[in-house]
Amino acid sequence: MSLSGKNVIILAENFYEDLELWYPYYRLKEEGADVKVVGMPGVESYGSKHGYPVSPDLTPKDVEIEKIDALLVPGGYAPDKLRRYPEMLALVRKAFDQGSVIGMICHAGWVPISAGIIKGKKVTSVSAIRDDMVNAGGEWLDQAVVVDGNLISSRTPADLPAYCKAIIAALSK
Amino acid sequence: MSLSGKNVIILAENFYEDLELWYPYYRLKEEGADVKVVGMPGVESYGSKHGYPVSPDLTPKDVEIEKIDALLVPGGYAPDKLRRYPEMLALVRKAFDQGSVIGMICHAGWVPISAGIIKGKKVTSVSAIRDDMVNAGGEWLDQAVVVDGNLISSRTPADLPAYCKAIIAALSK
């Protein structure tokens, strides 16, 4: 399997878009990656937009960020919550700085905006937050997936196949 | 009553924050204003974050914007929907340009961001979208209510009394 030995984390909060968390989760497992979900301390379970539960494996403090090959942020309204935690933003910044893959889909872009890593980057997102992405200094493109360095972004659930292919390709290098 | 003869519109979409729509609605009626809810064509009812229904009175096309004294945007996740409609953004821009009061609370700021009217203005919002407000050129202040020219903004439902007082004061001039 192409990704065995790779470590991936997915950030979770309530109202995550169901498939934008779970499709990459299982997809990267299928390729042999170790995939863990990160949530805040004291939370046993988060519910998706439709109530699908996910139990975090780790808190931000548990994450050995230097061993992480990819950090993914699902969409839905979870990003509106995630961007409020300095610990979560710190994870994103460190992962970005060390060259890990950063994946964001749909509304996920709010988190990298608040982590301050969008400036000068080509990106995409759900059209609703395009203005926020552009105001943060991103060059916004209307494509199923946009890869700029270690930043990989997609628009909506319909882009999940293209999104995951790009993530797998980047992790396989 | 201080506001009789004044015309107010409130923009609505699903997942509006219940009290951020209804408190100003009844409050300005109490002062004698004519208050109408604006929704997209073909929609009989929007539900709040908790499912409280509101039936729009007007579509954007029905609004005689030059007669409008105040345009208010509630928070919740309705602003994430509202900013996608060019008709809604056009109402905000015209109201702003003609000097009408523009009120925004909590997550409502996303709409004025996309209407392009935040630049150089003192504003507040729920802390989660502060970065979006700042990236849009706003000067963000942590106050119950911020008034800059015809732009009036507040942070959360707890600020509703201060928010409405400021709106009433502005409309009473």
Add this chain to the structure above:
Amino acid sequence: MSLSGKNVIILAENFYEDLELWYPYYRLKEEGADVKVVGMPGVESYGSKHGYPVSPDLTPKDVEIEKIDALLVPGGYAPDKLRRYPEMLALVRKAFDQGSVIGMICHAGWVPISAGIIKGKKVTSVSAIRDDMVNAGGEWLDQAVVVDGNLISSRTPADLPAYCKAIIAALSK
């Protein structure tokens, strides 16, 4: 502000009508009153008809009733629960006897009925409970707000502006 120094309590239970609790809550705060929510011991939060949460500040035992200037009862089906607690009915009776403002809207009338304070009074309510009000000795009027001595009553959420104006006027005397 007209009501600074005034103490107001609102009785809460599950299935309270959302706006009939929250509009007076914020409205009287806007006027400077101290407003507290009263719930039964051991309850962290009540949900409205639509699930909007409210956290009680006080239990009936905590209330220093002689310092209370107004006691308000919201509608919805909370009154059907509230009237079952002798402690709640005792608060209503004492507040009434000492001349505090008693506000009731929509279905709230069931509580004053069970407190035994309706007899000989002019009142209104949602039409559904008119017969209960009349059987309790009230003179039922179809008006947005009815004021009879310290008893103030309204019919439905649409009457909230008139209801709060009357409460503020009574408290300002």
Add this chain to the structure above:
Amino acid sequence: MSLSGKNVIILAENFYEDLELWYPYYRLKEEGADVKVVGMPGVESYGSKHGYPVSPDLTPKDVEIEKIDALLVPGGYAPDKLRRYPEMLALVRKAFDQGSVIGMICHAGWVPISAGIIKGKKVTSVSAIRDDMVNAGGEWLDQAVVVDGNLISSRTPADLPAYCKAIIAALSK
């Protein structure tokens, strides 16, 4: 079967107490009665307090009241709706006047109150509405089932066996 040839109607509206409608429904069918559900025109289905659906068989206008041997009202908050329809109250009054069995359980008493048939009768109900029953002229008893002439009343779902036994006995005379 003891009740074959007997005609029974049950009044329905939203938020009926699930078992207080369905237990008598099936119980009287088990005894051979013809049981029909009555709802307002244009309504395909009502939901119980928990969302269990019931499809009305008849509107008030369809009911040949002189052929009805028993009219039953379930509890929950359906009675708060049912008492608003003059057509429903007319059915109750006519059935009562002609000596049909009138069954009411829990909050159902609000309907006979508004139909004006409680005065001077021994009755029971959920304790929450005891004051309304007493104010309507009823003599309220704390018993599983109270039979006074053709009026049969019970307190809560736990009384359903006693309630149905009394109804069957009355219909078997």
Add this chain to the structure above:
Amino acid sequence: MSLSGKNVIILAENFYEDLELWYPYYRLKEEGADVKVVGMPGVESYGSKHGYPVSPDLTPKDVEIEKIDALLVPGGYAPDKLRRYPEMLALVRKAFDQGSVIGMICHAGWVPISAGIIKGKKVTSVSAIRDDMVNAGGEWLDQAVVVDGNLISSRTPADLPAYCKAIIAALSK
């Protein structure tokens, strides 16, 4: 009353069909039977398909099976859960072997299938699981109620009157 001194248990799990648990529960109580609900240890309450709560009285270990005259299984999707517990299946087998009445309605048949007691028996069920019943060795009949020895089965809620009559008749022998 015909069933006084008889002991009946009903097996419960989440998503039980509301009336298929509660109608027999109250019906057999009406006849004087002692009726108890059995659930797994540590569970305070199960919810029906529509969320109607039931609090178990006993765990499988508490049941003195040799004293039980009838064991009933409701339908809905509770049977899909119940058949996973060896303790529950053991109760069914022992009750069957000692000649107690075994009642099953709708989807309940999955539990007797897994208890291994269907082989060679005439049975019915909701049509959806007919193939499972036949594959388990049952002779499937399309009747409101099928009685074969101590095994009593019905198809859907509409058969509840016939189902309970047959159970009462069997227990009255």
Add this chain to the structure above:
Amino acid sequence: MSLSGKNVIILAENFYEDLELWYPYYRLKEEGADVKVVGMPGVESYGSKHGYPVSPDLTPKDVEIEKIDALLVPGGYAPDKLRRYPEMLALVRKAFDQGSVIGMICHAGWVPISAGIIKGKKVTSVSAIRDDMVNAGGEWLDQAVVVDGNLISSRTPADLPAYCKAIIAALSK
């Protein structure tokens, strides 16, 4: 892409397990397959166990079964509905007979049971329906994925990676 030119259908009904429908859907699209969802005529949308919507692309009548390379059945309680439609069972049988890949996961096995294609086959499923699978003549194995000829089966959502790998491998031959 390995599966371009391949045609896949997924059968849908209400209460499908969210990920057991959507993970294979996007996964096979990622490999280039044409994936369509089949539902009964007149249905605009089915909801998952958590309410995630899916809009069918085709009715059974629209399917050109001889062009289908794989037919997949998701778990949840959708299979309890799907097995009631002769049209759906006919699709399964024809696809099986012509050697198309038949995928079933979790509770999906009920559909192949009713299609009569389990006899003599090695299979797996959620443990709850093992008895039904065995009674239908299957040899039940406790493995993440079981492949026997064109029949591919898995146990639960955690097996999705193994399940899809096996499906892709079978379609790639």
